Amino acid sequence: MFSRLNTKEGEIANDIISKGLSKAALSLEQIIQSKVELNPINVTYDKIDAIFQYTKKNDAKTHLLKTEIKGEIKGICYLVFTIDEINKIHQKCLPTKILESQSLNDMMMKGAILKEIDNMLSAAVITEFANRLKVDIYGDVPNLKVVKENTINSIIDEEAEEHECFVNFRTIMHAEELDISADFIWLMDDDFIDSIKFSVSQINV
Amino acid sequence: MKKKILIVDDSSYMRSLIKDSLTEAGYEIVGEAHNGEMGIDLALELKPDLITLDNILPDMIGTDVLKVIKDEEIDVKVLIISAVGQKSVIIEGMELGASEYIVKPFTPDEIVEVVNRILQ
Numbered sequence: 052m053f054s055r056l057n058t059k060e061g062e063i064a065n066d067i068i069s070k071g072l073s074k075a076a077l078s079l080e081q082i083i084q085s086k087v088e089l090n091p092i093n094v095t096y097d098k099i100d101a102i103f104q105y106t107k108k109n110d111a112k113t114h115l116l117k118t119e120i121k122g123e124i125k126g127i128c129y130l131v132f133t134i135d136e137i138n139k140i141h142q143k144c145l146p147t148k149i150l151e152s153q154s155l156n157d158m159m160m161k162g163a164i165l166k167e168i169d170n171m172l173s174a175a176v177i178t179e180f181a182n183r184l185k186v187d188i189y190g191d192v193p194n195l196k197v198v199k200e201n202t203i204n205s206i207i208d209e210e211a212e213e214h215e216c217f218v219n220f221r222t223i224m225h226a227e228e229l230d231i232s233a234d235f236i237w238l239m240d241d242d243f244i245d246s247i248k249f250s251v252s253q254i255n256v
Numbered sequence: 257m258k259k260k261i262l263i264v265d266d267s268s269y270m271r272s273l274i275k276d277s278l279t280e281a282g283y284e285i286v287g288e289a290h291n292g293e294m295g296i297d298l299a300l301e302l303k304p305d306l307i308t309l310d311n312i313l314p315d316m317i318g319t320d321v322l323k324v325i326k327d328e329e330i331d332v333k334v335l336i337i338s339a340v341g342q343k344s345v346i347i348e349g350m351e352l353g354a355s356e357y358i359v360k361p362f363t364p365d366e367i368v369e370v371v372n373r374i375l376q
Contacts, residue, residue, distance in 0.1 A: 078360075156268065160272060164267075192312065
Protein backbone atom coordinates (compact mmCIF):
# COMPACT_ATOMS: atom_id res chain seq x y z
CA MET A 52 0.00 0.00 0.00
CA PHE A 53 1.44 3.34 -1.04
CA SER A 54 -1.58 5.65 -0.32
CA ARG A 55 -0.28 8.73 -2.17
CA LEU A 56 0.86 6.60 -5.09
CA ASN A 57 -1.14 3.92 -6.88
CA THR A 58 0.28 0.41 -7.12
CA LYS A 59 2.06 0.99 -10.42
CA GLU A 60 3.50 4.32 -9.29
CA GLY A 61 4.62 2.83 -5.99
CA GLU A 62 6.35 -0.08 -7.66
CA ILE A 63 8.23 2.25 -9.97
CA ALA A 64 9.19 4.60 -7.15
CA ASN A 65 10.46 1.66 -5.09
CA ASP A 66 12.42 0.37 -8.06
CA ILE A 67 14.09 3.74 -8.71
CA ILE A 68 15.01 4.17 -5.04
CA SER A 69 16.26 0.61 -4.74
CA LYS A 70 18.38 0.82 -7.90
CA GLY A 71 19.76 4.23 -6.88
CA LEU A 72 20.77 2.92 -3.46
CA SER A 73 22.28 -0.20 -5.04
CA LYS A 74 24.43 1.99 -7.29
CA ALA A 75 25.51 3.99 -4.26
CA ALA A 76 26.50 0.72 -2.58
CA LEU A 77 28.57 -0.22 -5.63
CA SER A 78 30.31 3.16 -5.47
CA LEU A 79 31.12 2.61 -1.78
CA GLU A 80 32.40 -0.88 -2.61
CA GLN A 81 34.75 0.56 -5.18
CA ILE A 82 36.02 3.24 -2.78
CA ILE A 83 36.64 1.01 0.24
CA GLN A 84 37.44 -2.11 -1.81
CA SER A 85 35.11 -4.19 0.28
CA LYS A 86 31.73 -5.84 -0.33
CA VAL A 87 28.77 -3.63 0.68
CA GLU A 88 25.24 -4.85 1.34
CA LEU A 89 22.08 -2.81 1.91
CA ASN A 90 19.86 -3.99 4.73
CA PRO A 91 17.16 -2.97 5.27
CA ILE A 92 15.75 -0.46 2.77
CA ASN A 93 12.83 1.45 4.35
CA VAL A 94 10.63 3.77 2.29
CA THR A 95 7.62 5.90 3.05
CA TYR A 96 5.76 8.27 0.73
CA ASP A 97 3.35 9.55 3.36
CA LYS A 98 3.42 12.45 5.74
CA ILE A 99 3.75 10.43 8.90
CA ASP A 100 4.93 11.29 12.35
CA ALA A 101 7.84 8.90 12.54
CA ILE A 102 10.29 9.11 9.68
CA PHE A 103 12.97 6.47 9.31
CA GLN A 104 15.80 7.80 11.35
CA TYR A 105 19.34 7.22 12.38
CA THR A 106 19.79 3.90 14.10
CA LYS A 107 21.46 4.44 17.45
CA LYS A 108 25.08 3.52 17.82
CA ASN A 109 27.47 3.40 20.72
CA ASP A 110 29.88 6.14 19.75
CA ALA A 111 29.35 9.41 21.55
CA LYS A 112 30.34 11.42 18.49
CA THR A 113 29.42 10.77 14.90
CA HIS A 114 30.19 12.42 11.59
CA LEU A 115 27.04 13.67 9.89
CA LEU A 116 27.48 14.36 6.18
CA LYS A 117 24.69 16.31 4.59
CA THR A 118 24.03 17.06 0.93
CA GLU A 119 21.20 19.30 -0.19
CA ILE A 120 19.43 18.14 -3.32
CA LYS A 121 18.53 20.99 -5.64
CA GLY A 122 16.72 21.43 -8.92
CA GLU A 123 13.35 20.08 -10.01
CA ILE A 124 13.15 17.81 -6.95
CA LYS A 125 14.49 19.09 -3.67
CA GLY A 126 15.65 17.22 -0.64
CA ILE A 127 18.41 16.37 1.75
CA CYS A 128 20.48 13.26 2.19
CA TYR A 129 22.53 12.29 5.22
CA LEU A 130 25.34 9.80 5.54
CA VAL A 131 26.40 8.93 9.08
CA PHE A 132 29.68 7.36 10.17
CA THR A 133 30.92 6.68 13.68
CA ILE A 134 34.43 7.74 14.66
CA ASP A 135 35.51 4.10 14.58
CA GLU A 136 34.14 3.66 11.04
CA ILE A 137 35.92 6.77 9.88
CA ASN A 138 39.22 5.49 11.20
CA LYS A 139 38.70 2.27 9.24
CA ILE A 140 37.92 4.20 6.05
CA HIS A 141 41.01 6.35 6.51
CA GLN A 142 43.18 3.29 7.07
CA LYS A 143 41.78 1.66 3.96
CA CYS A 144 41.79 4.64 1.59
CA LEU A 145 44.55 7.05 2.60
CA PRO A 146 48.29 6.59 2.14
CA THR A 147 50.42 6.13 5.27
CA LYS A 148 52.17 9.49 4.77
CA ILE A 149 48.80 11.24 5.21
CA LEU A 150 47.62 8.99 8.06
CA GLU A 151 50.74 9.78 10.06
CA SER A 152 50.97 13.44 9.15
CA GLN A 153 49.92 16.21 11.53
CA SER A 154 50.02 18.95 8.86
CA LEU A 155 46.90 21.03 8.42
CA ASN A 156 46.54 20.04 4.76
CA ASP A 157 46.73 16.34 5.54
CA MET A 158 44.32 16.69 8.45
CA MET A 159 41.90 18.42 6.07
CA MET A 160 42.35 15.56 3.62
CA LYS A 161 40.81 13.22 6.20
CA GLY A 162 37.60 15.27 6.16
CA ALA A 163 37.80 15.74 2.40
CA ILE A 164 37.68 12.02 1.69
CA LEU A 165 34.47 11.72 3.72
CA LYS A 166 32.85 14.56 1.80
CA GLU A 167 33.96 12.98 -1.45
CA ILE A 168 32.44 9.63 -0.44
CA ASP A 169 29.19 11.41 0.42
CA ASN A 170 29.34 13.24 -2.90
CA MET A 171 29.78 10.03 -4.88
CA LEU A 172 27.10 8.09 -3.00
CA SER A 173 24.48 10.83 -3.20
CA ALA A 174 25.33 11.40 -6.89
CA ALA A 175 24.70 7.72 -7.62
CA VAL A 176 21.14 8.02 -6.29
CA ILE A 177 20.57 11.43 -7.89
CA THR A 178 21.76 10.10 -11.25
CA GLU A 179 19.23 7.27 -11.09
CA PHE A 180 16.43 9.74 -10.28
CA ALA A 181 17.51 12.14 -13.02
CA ASN A 182 17.87 9.53 -15.73
CA ARG A 183 14.69 7.62 -14.90
CA LEU A 184 12.43 10.57 -14.12
CA LYS A 185 13.96 12.91 -16.73
CA VAL A 186 14.41 15.68 -14.16
CA ASP A 187 17.20 18.15 -13.71
CA ILE A 188 18.52 17.65 -10.16
CA TYR A 189 21.91 17.81 -8.55
CA GLY A 190 23.56 17.57 -5.15
CA ASP A 191 25.18 20.63 -3.63
CA VAL A 192 28.66 20.60 -2.11
CA PRO A 193 28.51 18.25 0.94
CA ASN A 194 28.68 19.56 4.47
CA LEU A 195 30.34 17.70 7.35
CA LYS A 196 29.50 18.14 11.04
CA VAL A 197 30.71 16.25 14.06
CA VAL A 198 27.68 15.84 16.31
CA LYS A 199 26.56 13.76 19.25
CA GLU A 200 24.60 10.75 18.07
CA ASN A 201 21.59 11.61 20.19
CA THR A 202 21.15 14.92 18.32
CA ILE A 203 21.05 13.47 14.81
CA ASN A 204 17.38 12.51 14.76
CA SER A 205 16.24 15.90 16.01
CA ILE A 206 18.36 17.56 13.29
CA ILE A 207 16.71 15.35 10.67
CA ASP A 208 13.22 15.97 12.08
CA GLU A 209 13.70 19.73 12.09
CA GLU A 210 15.08 19.80 8.56
CA ALA A 211 12.28 17.58 7.24
CA GLU A 212 9.75 20.09 8.60
CA GLU A 213 11.71 23.14 7.48
CA HIS A 214 12.12 21.91 3.91
CA GLU A 215 8.74 20.17 3.79
CA CYS A 216 10.38 16.91 2.77
CA PHE A 217 8.12 14.03 3.72
CA VAL A 218 9.19 11.36 1.25
CA ASN A 219 11.67 9.43 3.31
CA PHE A 220 13.88 6.46 2.67
CA ARG A 221 16.77 4.98 4.53
CA THR A 222 19.16 2.13 4.23
CA ILE A 223 22.10 0.87 6.20
CA MET A 224 25.20 0.14 4.17
CA HIS A 225 27.03 -2.82 5.68
CA ALA A 226 30.63 -3.53 4.80
CA GLU A 227 31.10 -6.71 6.80
CA GLU A 228 34.81 -7.10 6.17
CA LEU A 229 35.54 -3.64 7.60
CA ASP A 230 32.74 -3.80 10.17
CA ILE A 231 31.12 -0.61 8.87
CA SER A 232 27.36 0.02 9.05
CA ALA A 233 26.65 3.50 7.72
CA ASP A 234 23.15 4.97 7.77
CA PHE A 235 22.15 6.62 4.50
CA ILE A 236 18.98 8.68 5.04
CA TRP A 237 17.02 10.62 2.41
CA LEU A 238 14.28 13.22 2.59
CA MET A 239 12.59 14.39 -0.62
CA ASP A 240 9.85 16.94 -1.20
CA ASP A 241 6.52 16.25 -2.88
CA ASP A 242 7.97 17.02 -6.31
CA PHE A 243 9.30 13.47 -6.13
CA ILE A 244 5.72 12.18 -5.91
CA ASP A 245 4.64 14.47 -8.77
CA SER A 246 7.58 13.35 -10.93
CA ILE A 247 6.73 9.70 -10.36
CA LYS A 248 3.09 10.32 -11.27
CA PHE A 249 4.05 12.31 -14.36
CA SER A 250 6.57 9.73 -15.52
CA VAL A 251 4.13 6.86 -15.10
CA SER A 252 1.50 8.84 -17.00
CA GLN A 253 4.01 9.27 -19.83
CA ILE A 254 5.11 5.61 -19.54
CA ASN A 255 8.71 6.70 -19.85
CA VAL A 256 10.39 5.10 -16.86
CA MET B 257 58.69 17.12 -22.68
CA LYS B 258 56.11 16.18 -20.07
CA LYS B 259 52.51 17.09 -20.84
CA LYS B 260 51.12 19.71 -18.46
CA ILE B 261 47.93 19.11 -16.48
CA LEU B 262 45.76 21.44 -14.40
CA ILE B 263 43.44 19.86 -11.80
CA VAL B 264 40.19 21.67 -10.91
CA ASP B 265 38.35 20.00 -8.04
CA ASP B 266 37.10 21.34 -4.70
CA SER B 267 38.09 18.14 -2.87
CA SER B 268 41.68 18.06 -1.66
CA TYR B 269 41.39 14.27 -1.46
CA MET B 270 40.36 14.02 -5.11
CA ARG B 271 43.06 16.48 -6.23
CA SER B 272 45.65 14.40 -4.39
CA LEU B 273 44.37 11.15 -5.94
CA ILE B 274 44.41 12.57 -9.46
CA LYS B 275 47.79 14.25 -8.92
CA ASP B 276 49.46 11.08 -7.60
CA SER B 277 48.01 8.92 -10.39
CA LEU B 278 49.04 11.24 -13.22
CA THR B 279 52.44 12.19 -11.77
CA GLU B 280 53.32 8.52 -11.48
CA ALA B 281 52.26 8.06 -15.11
CA GLY B 282 54.75 10.75 -16.18
CA TYR B 283 52.59 13.87 -16.41
CA GLU B 284 53.44 17.25 -14.89
CA ILE B 285 50.79 18.76 -12.63
CA VAL B 286 51.27 22.48 -13.20
CA GLY B 287 48.45 23.72 -11.02
CA GLU B 288 45.53 22.86 -8.76
CA ALA B 289 42.35 24.91 -8.34
CA HIS B 290 39.64 24.39 -5.74
CA ASN B 291 36.97 26.44 -7.48
CA GLY B 292 35.87 27.43 -10.97
CA GLU B 293 37.15 31.00 -10.98
CA MET B 294 40.62 29.91 -9.89
CA GLY B 295 40.50 27.16 -12.50
CA ILE B 296 39.80 29.64 -15.29
CA ASP B 297 42.57 31.99 -14.08
CA LEU B 298 45.11 29.17 -13.92
CA ALA B 299 44.03 27.80 -17.31
CA LEU B 300 44.70 31.22 -18.88
CA GLU B 301 47.98 31.68 -17.05
CA LEU B 302 49.49 28.19 -17.25
CA LYS B 303 48.17 27.06 -20.64
CA PRO B 304 48.09 23.35 -19.71
CA ASP B 305 47.67 20.55 -22.27
CA LEU B 306 44.77 19.10 -20.30
CA ILE B 307 42.43 20.16 -17.53
CA THR B 308 40.68 17.65 -15.26
CA LEU B 309 37.47 19.41 -14.31
CA ASP B 310 35.03 18.50 -11.54
CA ASN B 311 31.44 19.31 -12.47
CA ILE B 312 30.14 20.53 -9.10
CA LEU B 313 32.33 23.30 -7.73
CA PRO B 314 31.55 25.65 -4.85
CA ASP B 315 31.21 28.72 -7.11
CA MET B 316 30.38 27.38 -10.56
CA ILE B 317 29.14 24.38 -12.49
CA GLY B 318 31.99 22.66 -14.33
CA THR B 319 30.26 22.95 -17.69
CA ASP B 320 30.13 26.75 -17.17
CA VAL B 321 33.90 26.71 -16.56
CA LEU B 322 34.23 24.72 -19.78
CA LYS B 323 32.18 27.31 -21.70
CA VAL B 324 34.47 30.14 -20.52
CA ILE B 325 37.59 28.17 -21.41
CA LYS B 326 36.27 27.40 -24.88
CA ASP B 327 35.17 31.04 -25.37
CA GLU B 328 38.73 32.12 -24.53
CA GLU B 329 39.89 29.80 -27.34
CA ILE B 330 42.61 28.24 -25.19
CA ASP B 331 44.08 25.20 -26.93
CA VAL B 332 43.45 22.73 -24.14
CA LYS B 333 41.77 19.36 -23.78
CA VAL B 334 39.24 19.04 -20.97
CA LEU B 335 38.43 15.85 -19.10
CA ILE B 336 35.35 16.17 -16.90
CA ILE B 337 35.62 14.02 -13.77
CA SER B 338 32.43 14.07 -11.79
CA ALA B 339 30.21 12.06 -9.50
CA VAL B 340 27.31 13.37 -11.59
CA GLY B 341 26.50 10.67 -14.14
CA GLN B 342 23.30 12.04 -15.62
CA LYS B 343 23.00 11.40 -19.35
CA SER B 344 21.90 14.98 -20.00
CA VAL B 345 24.92 16.41 -18.14
CA ILE B 346 27.37 14.08 -19.89
CA ILE B 347 25.89 15.00 -23.29
CA GLU B 348 26.05 18.71 -22.43
CA GLY B 349 29.71 18.40 -21.40
CA MET B 350 30.66 16.56 -24.57
CA GLU B 351 28.72 19.00 -26.76
CA LEU B 352 30.55 21.89 -25.10
CA GLY B 353 33.85 20.38 -26.15
CA ALA B 354 35.01 18.06 -23.34
CA SER B 355 37.23 15.28 -24.66
CA GLU B 356 35.90 12.69 -22.25
CA TYR B 357 33.74 12.35 -19.13
CA ILE B 358 34.62 10.05 -16.22
CA VAL B 359 32.06 9.26 -13.54
CA LYS B 360 33.49 8.92 -10.00
CA PRO B 361 34.55 6.72 -8.37
CA PHE B 362 37.39 5.66 -10.64
CA THR B 363 40.62 3.75 -10.21
CA PRO B 364 44.05 5.36 -10.79
CA ASP B 365 44.51 3.06 -13.81
CA GLU B 366 41.27 4.28 -15.37
CA ILE B 367 42.18 7.94 -15.23
CA VAL B 368 45.68 7.32 -16.57
CA GLU B 369 44.25 5.29 -19.44
CA VAL B 370 41.79 8.05 -20.37
CA VAL B 371 44.38 10.83 -20.11
CA ASN B 372 46.82 8.79 -22.22
CA ARG B 373 44.12 8.37 -24.85
CA ILE B 374 43.23 12.07 -24.90
CA LEU B 375 46.84 13.29 -25.07
CA GLN B 376 48.32 10.65 -27.36
